[in-house]
Amino acid sequence: MLTQTENDALTLVSPGTPMGNLMRRYWMPVGMSWEVEPDGSPLRVRLLGEKLIAFRDTSGRVGLMAESCPHRGASLWFGRNEEDGLRCVYHGWKFDHTGQCVHQMNEPNDTDFSQKIKNVAYPTAEMGGLIWTFMGPADKQPPLPEFAWTQAPEDQRHVNKTYEECNWLQAMEGGLDTSHAPILHRRLTNDTDLPGVSPSMPFVRGKAPKLEVDETDYGYAYYGIRQLDEDKLHVRGYHFIMPFTQIRQEPFSGNDIVAGHMWVPMDDNTCMVYNWEYSPSGTGMEDQELVARILGTGPGEQTPDFKKVRALTNDYLIDREAQKKFTFTGIFGVNVQDHAVQESMGPIVDRSIEHLGPADKAIIIMRKQLAQGVRVVADGGDPAGTGDTYYNVVAIDTVMSATADFREQTRASMFPEPVTS
Ligand code: FES
Ligand SMILES: [Fe+2]
Structure with missing residues (x-):
């Protein structure tokens, strides 16, 4: 038997919750490797209460980032997966697999504004036919899940x-x-x-x-x-x-x-x-x-x-x-x-x-x-x-x-x- 408080502490997983903090100390599966192809459709991912987007870029790397575009919040699921990045269809901001903004179609090319923008993104690894991610602090990343x-x-x-x-x-x-x-x-x-x-x-x-x-x-x-x-x-x-x-x-x-x-x-x-x-x-x-x-x-x-x-x-x-x-x-x-x-x-x-x-x-x-x-x-x-x-x-x-x-x-x-x- 658990009290309601104890039950909440073991079950709720969103950012900042006690179990959410514990879960973010482990590698966890995101999806099957075959679900994302190079330059193919982005994949909606729900993990630990966060709305994320996974995509495989032209070079085969898997990016995992917040679904909401850091410009004004449009869903990156509608994005164009092209030339090593995912481009938001609203104003054309493009993000590489690390979440770094690399181009902005609605801004002049002579500013460094894009370099200052990074979407929330998590590292990924592929192993055993799965894509894995680690959503915790970088200095706490455990060894890869080499089961x-x-x-x-x-x-x-x-x-x-x-x-x-x-x-x-x-x-x-x-x-x-x-x-x-x-x-x-x-x-x-x-x-x-x-x-x-x-x-x-x-x-x-x-x-x-x-x-x-x-x-x-x-x-x-x-x-x-x-x-x-x-x-x-x-x-x-x-x-x-x-x-x-x-x-x-x-x-x-x-x-x-x-x-x-x-x-x-x-x-x-x-x-x-x-x-x-x-x-x-x-x-x-x-x-x-x-x-x-x-x-x-x-x-x-x-x-x-x-x-x-x-x-x-x-x-x-x-x-x-x-x-x-x-x-x-x-x-x-x-x-x-x-x-x-x-x-x-x-x-x-x-x-x-x-x-x-x-x-x-x-x-x-x-x-x-x-x-x-x-x-x-x-x-x-x-x-x-x-x-x-x-x-x-x-x-x-x-x-x-x-x-x-x-x-x-x-x-x-x-x-x-x-x-x-
Ligand atoms: S909302 Fe994505 S580029 Fe503007
Ligand atoms: Fe069973």
Whole structure:
């Protein structure tokens, strides 16, 4: 349970808010690299409550700047992307990828007025098929997001994104909450091959899991442990990386694939969920279409602006007949099922009336770490997860001996040595 003040401090992300200040200490995804082409259309970007424009210039560099033109406020989305700059169509002021004004069509050429004008702009980097940005103080910029998946060859990784109509924190809480998975995503029968119905998951076996959370300098590693029989444990190991990343095993893909989500706040009431996967061994990525169909992010499931076709406004096209016979929810697609319950809470859930239990331990510790991060930033320090210690961590899903310590048995897999080239 949180007071309204505590809830605001963890959820609101606009400039100057406590969480907004914390978020601005990390690299965060802006969009997919393919969304902007050299001299192509500018892209509207909503990030941490700021209205921005991304564009790729003639030389291939990505600029990210305030949408509002610093002259008199017209939207640069209408701008002309030409000759290494974006030109406002109102009076022809042109800005390069750093936001520097380089030409003004409505002023004489013999003044240095343009040199004095710089739009609000943020640095960008491209990695793992995504454009990333850092929106905080320049002297606090952390190392680039060199996760193992962003460094994997293109044919061994996959990333997509989905717009979610609720605050980023309740979306992420749904992702970190392991106890819902065999309930919300349950299939009621094996007697169906309906697309969008998740296959039987091994973690449905056994009793409710015991949850162990080990705090680290990037967030925590956590484990859902189920006793299968006297000799065997089923262990799922995950990582939470500050402030909005989870790493897990992809349960639908034969456990060759490490997957994850990033819940990136667009503003207080919406977030963009980035879903990525990669194969450390280079195998197992062949069934991407099947995975996408099961998750409900396959062709025809999203609009061109990444919104769900099965959405809050149409009750996710719930099928009550399917709910009786086939699945717990009657809603098609695992990700859509997640979004349905998270969005059903309203834009920002009222955490003053919730009742958390032992199964919510990972959520409780995550909130504690975020609150700690907010305090550290307010005191001028560096929050957790701004180093590079988490790049190689891997999630696991495995059955092991119940007689030896599960941490001993999983350490080498969860925390592999960095690969040196
Ligand atoms: S408002 Fe953009 S150039 Fe005048
Ligand atoms: Fe889920």
